[in-house]
Amino acid sequence: MPVLWLVLIVFALGALGFVLGRRRALGGAGGDIRLLHSLPSYYGTNVALLTVVPALFLLGIWLLVQPIVVDAKVSALLPDSAISEGTTRDLVMSDVRRIAEGLDKAVAEGAMTHAQARDIRAEFTDVRNRLGAVGVALGSRVGAPELFAAQRYRRIAGEGSLAMTGAVLALALGGFALSLIRTTPSFRARNSVETGIRYVLIFAATIAVLTTIGIVLSLVFNTIDFFRLYPAWDFFFGTTWSPSFGGGSDLGILPLLWGTFYISIIALAVSVPIGLFAAIYLSEYATPHVRAFAKPMIEVLAGIPTIVYGLFALLTVGPLLLKVFGQDGVGLMQAGTAVVTAGLVMGIMLIPFVSSLSDDIINAVPQSMRDGSLGLGATRSETVRQVVLPAALPGIVGAILLAASRAIGETMIVVLGAGAAANLSLNPFEAMTTVTAKIVSQLTGDADFASPEALVAFALGMTLFVITLGLNVFALYIVRKYREQYE
Amino acid sequence: MYDNPDLARTTVTRDIKIAAHGCQVFYGDTHAIKDVDIDIEDKTVTAFIGPSGCGKSTFLRCLNRMNDTIDICRVVGDIRLDGEDIYDKRVDPVQLRAKVGMVFQKPNPFPKSIYDNVAYGPRIHGLARGKADLDEIVESSLRRAAIWEEVKDRLDAPGTGLSGGQQQRLCIARAVATEPEVLLMDEPCSALDPIATAQVEELIDELRSQYSVVIVTHSMQQAARVSQKTAFFHLGSLVEYGETGHIFTNPTDPRTESYITGRIG
Ligand SMILES: Nc1ncnc2c1ncn2[C@@H]1O[C@H](COP(=O)(O)OP(=O)(O)O)[C@@H](O)[C@H]1O
Ligand SMILES: [Mg+2]
Secondary structure, eight states, X not given: OOHHHHHHHHHHHHHHHHHHHHHHHHHHTTTOGGGSSSOHHHHHHHHHHHHHHHHHHHHHHHHHHHHHHHHHHHHHHSOGGGSOTTOOHHHHHHHHHHHHHHHHHHHHTTSSOHHHHHHOOTTTSOHHHHHHHTXXXXXSOOOHHHHHHHHHHHHHHHHHHHHHHHHHHHHHHHHHHHHXXXXXXXXXXXXXXXXXXXXXXXXXXXXXXXXHHHHHHHHHHHHHHHHHHSOHHHHHXXXXXXXXXXXXXXXXXXXXXXXXXXXXXHHHHHHHHHXXXXXXXXXIIOOHHHHHHHHHHHHHHHHSOHHHHHHHXXXXXXXXXXXXXXXXXXXXXXXXXXXXXXXXXXXXXXXXXXXXXXXXXHHHSOHHHHHHHHHTTOOHXXXXXXXXXXXXXXXXXXXXXXXXXXXXXXXXXXXXXXXXXXXXXXXXXXXXXXXXXXXXHHHHSOOOTTSHHHHHHHHHHHHHHHHHHHHHHHHHHHHHHHHHHHO | OOOOOOTTOOOOOOOEEEEEEEEEXXXXXXEEEEEEEEEEETTOEEEEEOSTTSSHHHHHHHTTTGGGGSTTEEEEEEEEETTEETTSTTSOHHHHHHHEEEEOSSOOOOSSBHHXXXXXHHHHHTOOSSHHHHHHHHHHHHXXXXXXXXXXXXXXXXXXXXXXXHHHHHHHHXXXXXXXXXXXXXXXXXXXXXXXXHHHHHHHHHHTTXXXXXXXXXXXXXXXXXXXXXXXXXXXXXXXXXXXXXXHHSOSSHXXXXXXXXXXO
């Protein structure tokens, strides 16, 4: 039974539980709410929670654990002879999984019957062709051991799913029945719901934390794999980036880091003054009318998807710059895709980010500070410069560093605006590329996933992550330091 | 019930420092100040008393055009400082505020050092001829605000690190440093403890020798202790204005009497 149906059934049971629990509580009290310990809906919610939550929890755990268990079992069945020279057990297993998937698909599309899928033999049938016919492409001929393993795989997985359906339904029904029996007027449904809700919230928080840890760990392990294949020294200090998918690539990160850094600096040089001044104008000078109009306008800028900025860079800003600085103009620029193009457009993208954060921070400076300064005969701009900005500085520094992290992590604008050449150059009119853009191109090529050319993406990602993390920690440090000084 | 206001306090007529005539203030549609006429004397402490929301702060803020900083606020009427209309087009409100200093209800030192707090006004107005001169202005202002002894060893420490009473005296020093002619104080003691209040009151009494001081206060004891003239506001109107001793012992208007005896709060 598909998981979706199972979830729907559990939820339907929960809804039924809500109605029945509520009715049972009311019935027990003879319809008089005052005789109940809790409001009737609490009894309903209690039944619904006990029906749905444990069952779904079990379902989630099962879905996570089953593939691991099945994999281990089937892998143990593969004889060593099935693993030929030049491959690994892992690679064979991934073939087995694909074959199993293909068989599932073939059955689902009616190209095979259940019995056929279970019993076909590689010796008599060209499985590769038959699966190809339903759109599952397999790399090589399907050998007998793989097919056999795939069939075992399907069987064990099928049994597992059946057991899962049974267990989940049983748990849901059990919770349903148990909580319904316990529904009496004196039952403290309100407290029980409170506890239940607390566990649901804890569960959500745990998932958030675990995902973070999982992402970091996957980065770390893949990065370690990469460094087994490629020397760390050459990665961090190499000045050439020229991956060739046949092997023998130079994977030096320096040109990419330099591109990231250069483009980000230009972006910040554009966005920080404009964003900050706009924020100062809006919060200190603008009349309510102007503010009511201008603030949403700036925020619209923040809602534009970055791919649109990328198009803007490619189709508008690049050609425009080329006209001025290109062969027909100053003669510095070869093509529209260049560091300045991406930097300028990224700067525009960051303006609303800087301005709305700074605006909030400037507004948080107490009015009494401004009054004090104005009351001493200072002008508005003196007040802004000498009182408001110093008081808001830690927040503004934080905003700028956040903008810097965004700039460093930005991809689309770079891909479309800065070109793809990894270059170590000071000339802002040359094409360059960044870490993020290269991560994309390394993973979208058809390199083997275990090759250094693909794994380098994780090392790049890890480096980027460490840099952004460092930036954020530094931002916090500065903010704290200033806060101590001012409080 | 109150410190007995000194009835025999000499009632010499002093020069008029600020003269307001037909002053009206509107916040949008709210009519906050209704037709107030008042002559505030030089070298005198004038107290504004009255129930909350009667417009004391609003009127005080008219005197140095701080109301200009509120978008919806509109002031009508004639207010003269030394005979010169302060709402005249030729008057620069920024310059005016240097002459008519202000101390606020909540101490609001800038997030800067004590020294920089006091030096703030002299710096923006270019009052000091050099570093030594500025040092001198800072020291004399802090002395006049009766806080020099407490802070002279830590002029570089942040002003926000002082106690509430010290902060308020620092704010007074800051206002004094621009050499104002009038000092407006909006409930300067309402955030202070009794000891700090006593210090500030003493200070106000000393400031009288050089400035015209206008103080808004909620405490009638305080008005009686520090002021020579008292103005009673009610619902945006100036109900009664006269010698402090007279107002407290012999009010002419029944509303004043009700307020003083605690019947209007
Ligand atoms: N910034 C403002 N915007 C609108 N109305 C205000 C503003 N400040 C004061 N008011 C109104 O003006 C009236 C007088 O206020 P205020 O001068 O602060 O009184 P007081 O200082 O005597 O307690 C009150 O009704 C108040 O609501
Ligand atoms: Mg007030």
